[in-house]
Amino acid sequence: xxxxxxxxxxxxxxxxxxxxxxxxxxxxxxxxxxxxxxxxxxxxxxxxxxxxxxxxxxxxxxxxxxxxxxxxxxxxxxxxxxxxxxxxxxxxxxxxxxxxxxxxxxxxxxxxxxxxxxxxxxxxxxxxxxxxxxxxxxxxxxxxxxxxxxxxxxxxxxxxxxxxxxxxxxxxxxxxxxxxxxxxxxxxxxxxxxxxxxxxxxxxxxxxxxxxxxxxxxxxxxxxxxxxxxxxxxxxxxxxxxxxxxxxxxxxxxxxxxxxxxxxxxxxxxxxxxxxxxxxxxxxxxxxxx
Amino acid sequence: xxxxxxxxxxxxxxxxxxxxxxxxxxxxxxxxxxxxxxxxxxxxxxxxxxxxxxxxxxxxxxxxxxxxxxxxxxxxxxxxxxxxxxxxxxxxxxxxxxxxxxxxxxxxxxxxxxxxxxxxxxxxxxxxxxxxxxxxxxxxxxxxxxxxxxxxxxxxxxxxxxxxxxxxxxxxxxxxxxxxxxxxxxxxxxxxxxxxxxxxxxxxxxxxxxxxxxxxxxxxxxxxxxxxxxxxxxxxxxxxxxxxxxxxxxxxxxxxxxxxxxxxxxxxxxxxxxxxxxxxxxxxxxxxxxxxxxxxxxxxxxxxxxxxxxxxxxxxxxxxxxxxxxxxxxxxxxxxxxxxxxxxxxxxxxxxxxxxxxxxxxxxxxxxxxxxxxxxxxxxxxxxxxx
Numbered sequence: 001x002x003x004x005x006x007x008x009x010x011x012x013x014x015x016x017x018x019x020x021x022x023x024x025x026x027x028x029x030x031x032x033x034x035x036x037x038x039x040x041x042x043x044x045x046x047x048x049x050x051x052x053x054x055x056x057x058x059x060x061x062x063x064x065x066x067x068x069x070x071x072x073x074x075x076x077x078x079x080x081x082x083x084x085x086x087x088x089x090x091x092x093x094x095x096x097x098x099x100x101x102x103x104x105x106x107x108x109x110x111x112x113x114x115x116x117x118x119x120x121x122x123x124x125x126x127x128x129x130x131x132x133x134x135x136x137x138x139x140x141x142x143x144x145x146x147x148x149x150x151x152x153x154x155x156x157x158x159x160x161x162x163x164x165x166x167x168x169x170x171x172x173x174x175x176x177x178x179x180x181x182x183x184x185x186x187x188x189x190x191x192x193x194x195x196x197x198x199x200x201x202x203x204x205x206x207x208x209x210x211x212x213x214x215x216x217x218x219x220x221x222x223x224x225x226x227x228x229x230x231x232x233x234x235x236x237x238x239x240x241x242x243x244x245x246x247x248x249x250x251x252x253x254x255x256x257x258x259x260x261x262x263x264x265x266x267x268x269x270x271x272x273x274x275x276x277x278x279x280x281x282x283x284x285x286x287x288x289x290x
Numbered sequence: 291x292x293x294x295x296x297x298x299x300x301x302x303x304x305x306x307x308x309x310x311x312x313x314x315x316x317x318x319x320x321x322x323x324x325x326x327x328x329x330x331x332x333x334x335x336x337x338x339x340x341x342x343x344x345x346x347x348x349x350x351x352x353x354x355x356x357x358x359x360x361x362x363x364x365x366x367x368x369x370x371x372x373x374x375x376x377x378x379x380x381x382x383x384x385x386x387x388x389x390x391x392x393x394x395x396x397x398x399x400x401x402x403x404x405x406x407x408x409x410x411x412x413x414x415x416x417x418x419x420x421x422x423x424x425x426x427x428x429x430x431x432x433x434x435x436x437x438x439x440x441x442x443x444x445x446x447x448x449x450x451x452x453x454x455x456x457x458x459x460x461x462x463x464x465x466x467x468x469x470x471x472x473x474x475x476x477x478x479x480x481x482x483x484x485x486x487x488x489x490x491x492x493x494x495x496x497x498x499x500x501x502x503x504x505x506x507x508x509x510x511x512x513x514x515x516x517x518x519x520x521x522x523x524x525x526x527x528x529x530x531x532x533x534x535x536x537x538x539x540x541x542x543x544x545x546x547x548x549x550x551x552x553x554x555x556x557x558x559x560x561x562x563x564x565x566x567x568x569x570x571x572x573x574x575x576x577x578x579x580x581x582x583x584x585x586x587x588x589x590x591x592x593x594x595x596x597x598x599x600x601x602x603x604x605x606x607x608x609x610x611x612x613x614x615x616x617x618x619x620x621x622x623x624x625x626x627x628x629x630x631x632x633x634x635x636x637x638x639x640x641x642x643x644x645x646x647x648x649x650x651x652x653x654x655x656x657x658x659x660x661x662x663x664x665x666x667x668x669x670x671x672x673x674x675x676x677x
Contacts, residue, residue, distance in 0.1 A: 029518040048675070051520040059518040065511035067299065069306045074299075081295035082519040110306075126515075 001191050002037070003184055005134065005167055010160045012180030013169040014276060020189035021169040022062060025138050028167065029059045042133050055083055058132035060124050062139045068112035072103050072122050075111060076129055083130040093129060101125040102151065117148025124152060128159070135159060136167045141175065153179060173277045185280055192283045197276060198247070204282040206274030207232060208248035212241040212259055213268040221264035228254055239267075248273065292521050293529040300533025301540060303503060304496075313499075314541050318492040322549055325484035335412050336362045337420065338372040338381040345392025346449065347431055351403075354423045355385060361419065376406050383407035383416045395431050396445045430456045481553040483611065485545070486635035490570065490628050491599070491608040493542045497574030498595030500534050504582030504670075505591055513674040523675060527667045534578045538571035558638025562645040566634045569655035573627045576662025583669035602626045612636075627658045 044053025407413025606628025
């Protein structure tokens with residue numbers, strides 16, 4: 001397994017349970033020693049035998065690795081001290097992180113009184129505390145309600161915008177599609193394919209499907225649409241026009257113009273983009289949640 | 291800094307748990323109080339008096355009982371009131387002086403003095419003490435009766451003379467001395483021995499119970515998360531050890547200071563007592579971490595911890611003084627660190643020893659601590675780096 005994550009990039013490790021995502025992360029975070037090879041973060045080799053480079057990494061483990069009998073502030077301060085922070089710097093940074101994770105109002109409450117979503121947010125906050133170069137999030141939304149899940153995803157998006165490199169593992173395809181600039185599909189401890197969503201989809205020959213419902217001369221419209229660059233197939237039936245294309249979103253206005261120009265009328269438009277689930281199925285022969 | 295952060299988080303978490311507040315701070319003091327209350331001293335037993343006669347002899351008996359050291363005497367107006375007081379436990383015993391006491395005594399007749407006591411108190415001892423007091427009063431009565439019979443002088447006069455002679459006579463003084471060194475000297479306060487025993491018992495018990503907190507830290511993945519920070523395994527091991535040691539020290543110092551302030555417990559030479567606590571806390575910390583690093587289930591570790599700590603406490607003299615053990619059991623007892631700690635406290639408290647006098651015990655405790663901490667560090671290192 002070999003990959004590189006750039007500054008400000010969100011890189012996804014997508015795979016089913018048992019694929020090796022957490023093991024990979026443990027090696028990247030210096031918790032496990034690999035049989036061969038090396039992990040470098042900001043040029044430093046990461047190892048279980050050394051603390052070098054670990055201050056550049058923020059690990060958000062899948063399990064809630066926080067003390068339930070300490071407050072949110074005490075948990076943050078505790079890990080802050082382990083990252084070598086202290087004094088007023090630590091105090092102000094703890095306050096900042098509490099704001100970012102939306103727990104400023106509950107900072108002095110014991111964690112065991114928190115909801116699952118609040119605990120997840122605190123779990124993430126600890127990883128952000130020391131402003132790492134690389135933030136590793138291991139399935140951070142497992143068991144989280146939809147509202148908290150959305151808040152977590154928004155936080156990750158903003159961190160990436162701020163220039164932080166993010167390694168994100170998930171078996172939720174929609175999270176990978178939303179967050180990740182590049183995705184590695186991992187199974188049985190090996191990367192099966194790597195690239196942007198579009199590259200992965202193209203890799204397995206999947207195309208976008210556009211269905212236009214309407215009336216008029218849809219047969220002529222289909223003929224006209226076939227001439228548009230990027231359209232590989234177009235056919236009409238039962239007041240519907242079916243189009244296969246490499247990138248529906250970029251040529252959709254042109255397609256609609258073609259239909260109306262050739263005598264068709266438009267009642268509705270549906271776009272189906274092939275997702276990573278389909279890619280994963282194609283590559284591994286099994287579903288993501290297997 | 292990191293070691294301190296890990297150590298302090300342990301102490302903070304222990305103080306945060308409400309059940310710990312009871313078992314770590316309230317329960318030991320309550321046990322010290324309970325044991326101290328069982329070993330004499332303190333409140334004197336109360337005795338009620340009801341005198342139906344107001345004569346000279348009856349008044350002397352009342353005065354004699356009131357003057358007995360260690361007894362609080364109270365007069366009652368009626369026989370029923372005194373009986374009720376005994377039944378209710380307001381007084382431990384009641385003494386009834388009959389209406390014709392003086393007359394019968396003067397005539398040399400038998401005087402029946404009533405005595406009642408609760409079956410669950412100090413009745414037998416009080417009967418003996420009060421009987422001796424009354425006998426002291428009745429001796430001049432007998433002498434006065436003899437003098438009146440022989441000389442014809444009125445009883446009032448002969449009784450006054452006999453009483454005066456009895457008061458001025460030194461009599462025979464019997465001095466009692468014990469041969470050899472007393473195991474429990476008179477200067478030993480009633481809380482002194484129990485406090486040291488309970489300190490040793492509870493510090494070790496809390497240290498072993500703390501293994502559950504360590505297991506929870508591992509189960510939650512916090513130990514692993516610590517490893518993802520720039521914190522070495524060695525720092526985590528030392529930090530956890532400092533934490534368990536800190537918890538033991540907090541509890542030990544609390545018991546020492548509070549029992550000193552409240553019960554005036556004599557802990558002997560303060561430096562020596564502090565060093566016993568330091569070395570014994572290190573033993574407890576080592577044992578607690580070893581247990582926490584060996585077991586995976588916190589409930590299993592807690593159960594075994596309580597069983598082991600109570601067993602060692604019983605064997606080591608925390609429940610029964612070591613001096614009451616037979617020679618073989620004394621040797622067995624000294625396989626436990628408890629016995630060495632209690633020996634050291636006994637040297638300081640009962641024999642007025644100094645730190646120098648307890649160096650052998652401190653040495654043994656340090657050895658225990660070193661061995662346990664090394665084993666614990668090895669096991670903990672394995673446990674937190676294991677995948």
